[in-house]
Ligand code: G
Ligand code: G
Ligand code: MN
C-alpha cells in the first residue's frame with residue numbers, strides 16, 4: 001500500500017503537525033481548553049486531513065506511534081502554554097480504537113504526563129461510544145484505570161454510536177460532546193433540536209459536562225444556550241489553527 005509507506009515516512013520525517021481548536025465555556029465567556037487535531041503537511045503539497053489518513057493509520061497499526069506522537073506533542077504544548085502564563089486549561093486529545101485497546105495505553109499516558117509535566121487534570125481524552133460497546137465490562141475497567149491517573153474523559157461524536165444508558169451511568173466519564181451532525185440542523189430540523197435538547201438534559205441529570213461541536217452560527221448558539229449547554233466548539237468561535245496562531249488570539253481574548 002503506497003499510502004501506508006508514505007505515512008511511515010511522513011512520521012519519521014516529522015511531517016505531521018497539530019492544529020488546536022478552542023473549547024469555549026459559555027457561562028464564563030472564556031476558553032476552557034483546546035482540542036488537538038492532527039494534520040499531515042507533506043512538503044510542497046496541500047495539507048491532508050485526518051479523515052483521509054487516520055483510517056489507514058488505524059488499519060495498519062501506524063496509529064500507535066502516530067497517536068503517541070500526538071499525545072506527547074499536545075501535552076508538551078499544553079505545558080508550554082501554562083509556563084507562558086496562559087491560564088491552565090484542558091488539552092483534549094482524540095484516541096483511536098486501536099490505542100484504546102492497546103495494552104500499554106495507561107502506562108504511556110502516565111509516562112507522557114510525567115515527561116511533559118502536564119497536570120493530569122489538564123488532559124482530556126476523547127473516546128467514542130463505538131470503542132466501548134464490544135467489550136463493555138473490559139472498557140469500564142480501562143476507563144477506571146485511566147480515570148485513576150486523574151485525567152478527564154470525554155465521549156466524542158456523542159449520539160452517533162450505540163450507547164447503552166446503563167453503561168453511560170457506570171462509565172467514569174466527565175463530558176459528552178454532542179456530534180456536529182445534530183448541531184448543523186438545529187435552526188431548521190426539529191428532530192435535531194430534540195436530540196440536542198435530550199442529550200443536554202441527560203448530561204445534566206448524570207452530572208456530566210456537555211459540549212456542542214460544530215457550532216457555526218449565532219442561531220445554533222442561541223438554541224443551545226436556551227437548552228443550557230455548557231461548552232461550545234466550532235467555526236463560530238475559531239477554526240483549528242497552528243499553536244502560534246492561537247497564541248495571538250489568546251492574548252487578544254484574555
Ligand atoms: O480535524 P478534522 O475535522 O479534519 O478531523 C477529522 C477526524 O479526524 C475527526 O473525527 C477527528 O476526531 C479525527 N482526528 C483528528 N486528530 C486526531 C488524532 O490525533 N487522533 C485520532 N485518533 N483522530 C483524530
Ligand atoms: O470527530 P471529532 O469531533 O474529533 O472531529 C472534530 C472535527 O470537526 C475536526 O475535523 C474539526 O476540523 C471539525 N470542526 C470543528 N469545528 C467545526 C465546525 O464548526 N464546522 C464543521 N463543519 N466542522 C468543524
Ligand atoms: Mn474530537
Ligand code: NA
Nearest residue numbers: 156157179213
Ligand atoms: Na466529534
